[in-house]
Amino acid sequence: MVSAIVAVSPDWGIGDGKGMLYRLPGDLKYFRKVTLGHPVIMGRKTLQSFPGGKPLPGRENIVLTRDRSFTAEGVTVVHSVAALRRLVAARPDEHFFVIGGGEIYAKLLPDCDTCYVTMVETEAPIEASVFFPDLSKKRSWVMESASEAHTEENGAVYRFAVWRRRRTH
Ligand SMILES: NC(=O)c1ccc[n+]([C@@H]2O[C@H](COP(=O)([O-])OP(=O)(O)OC[C@H]3O[C@@H](n4cnc5c(N)ncnc54)[C@H](OP(=O)(O)O)[C@@H]3O)[C@@H](O)[C@H]2O)c1
Numbered sequence: 001m002v003s004a005i006v007a008v009s010p011d012w013g014i015g016d017g018k019g020m021l022y023r024l025p026g027d028l029k030y031f032r033k034v035t036l037g038h039p040v041i042m043g044r045k046t047l048q049s050f051p052g053g054k055p056l057p058g059r060e061n062i063v064l065t066r067d068r069s070f071t072a073e074g075v076t077v078v079h080s081v082a083a084l085r086r087l088v089a090a091r092p093d094e095h096f097f098v099i100g101g102g103e104i105y106a107k108l109l110p111d112c113d114t115c116y117v118t119m120v121e122t123e124a125p126i127e128a129s130v131f132f133p134d135l136s137k138k139r140s141w142v143m144e145s146a147s148e149a150h151t152e153e154n155g156a157v158y159r160f161a162v163w164r165r166r167r168t169h
Contacts (some may be wrong), residue, residue: 002041002088002111004098005034006132007118007158013128015101019049021124025078026150030160034116035097041084043104044070062087062096064104081107102130107113119146120158125168135163142166 007027010012017023028039036058044065047053055061055074062076064084070077079086088096088111098108109115115135135141 001094001098001113002098002108003114003116004105004109004112004132005031005116005119006100006105007016007031008132009120009124010122012132012134013124013130014105014132015049015128015130016126017129021126022120022122022130022152022155022156024118024120024152024156024158026152027118027158027160029035030118031099035099038095038097039076039091040097040099041104041108042099043101046074046099046101046104046154047075049101084108085111102132105132115141115163117161118158119161119164120156121149122156122158140166140168 006014007020007022007024009021032113035145036065038057039062041062044063047061047063048053053072055072059157060076061074061076062071064078066079068079076085098105098112139162144162144164149157149159
């Protein structure tokens with residue numbers, strides 16, 4: 001099974017190309033709780049946006065890059081979406097999480113049936129240049145649930161939503 005997990009601004013912005021748009025400690029805790037113990041899939045740029053470019057602890061970190069010479073300690077490197085799909089198909093009992101960034105979310109959304117979307121209602125303090133596909137504009141996706149609103153010390157208000165792909169009969 002493959003799911004995506006992401007934090008978005010009101011216009012589905014996710015980053016400025018270097019980092020994320022908000023500092024949301026409550027969301028980081030939620031992200032850790034949901035993904036811990038599961039393999040996480042990311043683009044090379046997202047890995048390099050982490051502190052020290054280091055992989056996330058307690059999870060297998062699978063990184064997509066076209067660079068055949070790329071290596072990083074503690075990381076499983078994959079060079080194409082097709083190779084990634086083979087890896088996922090070979091491990092049917094595992095729950096993989098796509099964790100970004102923009103390029104990788106867009107490429108792997110067709111593989112996902114569930115998206116865990118932290119929906120921030122407060123405008124981002126910096127301008128987004130990287131976006132998640134706007135699920136509210138896709139007929140194939142529906143918001144199944146949303147938590148009550150949480151407020152961070154910096155005033156950002158957000159909800160933890162779960163979006164599901166509609167079943168087609
Ligand atoms: N808000 C959130 O929840 C969230 C989550 C994660 C990231 N982000 C943000 O998203 C931004 C980064 O996103 P991004 O779109 O710039 O980069 P990205 O998706 O993290 O990584 C893009 C890289 O992935 C590799 N790649 C892409 N398609 C591939 C394919 N078909 N086969 C093999 N490798 C492939 C390429 O690496 P090479 O160039 O090495 O070939 C490409 O440069 C940052 O601002 C980050 O903070 C936000």
